[in-house]
Amino acid sequence: MAQARNLAGNPARRPETPVPARHSPGTLVVASSASKKTKASIAPGTASAGAPTAKAAAYAKPGNRAKGIGKRGFEVSIGFLVILIFTVIIFAGSIYFLFQFGQATSEIQGEIDRDTEAQLLTLMQDGSIVAVPFNKARLNIGKGKSFGVGIQNVEGAADNYGLAVAFSTAFDQNEDPLALSSSPPDGSFINDNWVVYVEGPHRIDNNDYKAIPVYIQPDREMAQGSATVPGTYVFNVCVYDFDDMSPASAESSCGFITTGSDLSAWYTKKVYKIFIEVP
Secondary structure, eight states, X not given: OOOOBOTTSSBOOOOOOOOXXXXXXXXXXXXXXXXXXXXXXXXXXXXXXXXXXXXXXXXXXHHHHHHHHHHHHHHHHHHHHHHHHHHHHHHHHHHHHHHHHHHHHHHHHHHIIIIIHHXXXXXXXXXXXXXXXXXXXXXXXXXXXXXXXXXXXXXXXXXXXXXEEEEEEEEETTSOBGGGSSSOOOHHHHHHHHEEEOOOOEEEOTTOEXXXXXXXXXXXXXXXXXXXXXXXXXXXXXXXXXXXXXXXHHHHHHHTOOTTOOOTTSGGGOOEEEEEEEO
16 A cells, blocks of 8 residues: 655655643643643633623622612612601601590590589579580690580470680780781681680480580690780680581681670570680
C-alpha cells in the first residue's frame, strides 16, 4: 500500500489528536490565536471577559435585590402608618364624645330622679299641667345642670307631646341687653351647643304625667368665634302637640316668643322660663 507523501516527497505526518486539557478548579482555559490552549488563573473577585460586572453581579444577588424593593416598601409603610394613626385618633375622639354624651344623659336622668321628681309630683297633684321647678341656676362655663319639665295630660285621651327649649334673650351684668352689643348671642348656636333634651314624641296617657330632663351647660362661646359674656341667659320652654308641629318649627317659634305673642299653638297657652346666670 502506497504511503502518502507531502509536496516535498517526504512521508506525510498524521495530524495529532488534541488531548483535552486538564485543569484544576478555579482556572479558566483561554484559547490563543494559534488554537493552542493555555491556563489562566482567576483571582478571587476578578471578572473575566464576557462575565457580568461586579455591580451587576452584586445587584443580582437575592439579598441586594430585596434591598431595592424594600426601600419602596418602607415608603409605602410610612404612609400607611400615618393614615392608620389619624384613623385611630378620629376613632378614639368619636368614642370619647359618645362616652361624654352618654354620661351627660345618664347624669341628667339621675338628677331628675333625685332632685326634681318629688317636686314635680307635688305640683302635678296640686293641679299644675306643665311645671318647671327650680328654674334658676348659676353656672360657670363648662359646668352644667339638669332641669325637669313636668307635663300632665288632662285632655281625656292619650296623646303625643313635644318639648322645645330655645334661647330667648340675654343681659349683661349691668342688665343691658346683649342683643344690642357689638357681638350679640346667636340663638341657633346656643341651642345647638348649650342645651340637651329629647324633643319627642313623649307619649302620655290621660291623667298621667311625665318628667322630661333638660340639661344646660354654658359653652365658651355664645356665637361662632364670639366668647360668652358674663350675664343672665333666658331660655323659653314650650310644650306642644307633637302631631301638629315639627320639632324644628317648634324650636324656632319658641325662641322668638315675646310679650304679646300669640300662644294658642302651645299646650296650656303658656310659655315657661329657665334662667342661667354665667358669672
